[in-house]
Amino acid sequence: MLDDFVRVTGQVYRFEDSLRRELPAERPFVSTRLGKHEGTLAQPAMQLLLETLDETPEPEHKQQVRVLIALINFIAETGQLEEADGFVVNRLDYAPVAIAHFATHEEAHAWMESVTEPPSPVRILIGDEYYQFWYMREDNTRGMYRDHPLEPVLESLTARGIPLGTPSFATRVEAEAWLMSHPAHPYSFVTIAGEHYFAVHHPMLKRHSLLHVASALAAWGECETEDSSDGAGE
Template sequence: MQVRIFETLAGAAKFAGSRWQVALAQGREEEKRLWRYVGESRNFVQVTGQLYRFEDYLDALAPGTPSRTSPALNAGKGEFSRPAAEMLLEIMDEEPEPEQKRHVRVLIALLDFIADTGQLDEVEDFFIHHHQYAPIAVARFTSREEAEKWLKGTTEPPSPANILIGDDYYQFWYLREDNTRGMYREYVIEATIAALTAKGIPPGAPSFHSRTEAEEWLKHHPANPEAFVVIDGEHYLAVHHKRLNLHTLHHVASALLEWEEHKKKVAFANSREAGPVEEDE
């Protein structure tokens, strides 16, 4: 899926990771923080399904650019974006290896892309508060039919990107090369619920008679990003989706059953792929 841009970003991410390791080893805290910002910027573009948009942005750049950052990035008032760009420009001047320079150009272009598309504030918020984010979903639909209609009718849907159908996560995928597209169920919240309930559900969760009552209360007491509630005597995990300004509600007992079933299916599929194992004679 989207092999070329994935490889491009993977190479740039590997370069950034190696520089972060050097900064960590040498105790350069500010530089380490800026490399983390660069990494989270790449992560943001990927999880919001903007890989093809960024690929088009890269393709439109003149060969050898950028040697400076975009006016939109220079005008930004973010705490991390401009210092990160300045760090990358310095490395561009100092780095002798052409392949490494290419990785730096991609990272500078990434920050430029974010600035030029008006997403600087959003990315800075994502970097600072990402631990308060539920796994990002780019849209919510009431039914699978509605989601499939949108997926088929959109010229270039975000890809790969999570969406919500009711309270359930699905992942969209789209290949520009042959215009194929589809979706499959994701179990990110079920895994979270399993981890959160491993030692039991904490007492004191607010209790409500109905989902409507719980949703109204959550409007004024948003989860950060998740919190247990009780609805009609049953435990639910309320998950706040900041990007969509809504909560999903996940029945704990059902989610745990679904997670166990999913793990069994994955284990079975993996065993089929591995094939028979011969015993030593």
């Protein structure tokens, strides 16, 4: 699961760079930072990997173990042990991970163009909507497109109707203030000015997104219809 943390946070290129530095060594480097964070999952994982490396005779399998050792070292040396630990332990309580939030498309595009080597591939939030961002180091191309990881979940949860007794608020500001002290795990429904919203908790961003249920389901239905039509024409 630690490899999932590196992947969803868009650090594949950074890890590949560290991997090229570590693998040529005869004996694997072990980060001293592991000893400063007792109780993390990385410590026993590293010990197990070192034992496995000593007990594995096949060169190909040894190389696979060395890559996993390098992965833990990368997380440790970049100061992400506790963050990675939280991700693994709480992964079932996390919505699809977004690494950044932007209020507008203009802000997101400005970030996309300004960062020399942005994280990739990653999800970001623009307003309350997910976008998939990608960057190719080889030709410095980058882009983003609308992503829909929540809509299938919302469709499933609303199949039998919105739960009764959802918290009700007059304004979005009131709802957001309440959610800060009553975070969704990772999803919940709230009512704002008589309309149903799907609240999604993003712990890494310390915020909630709020999808208008009726609008999100209608847009998702149109998206599925378009996909079906495209598939039928192939």
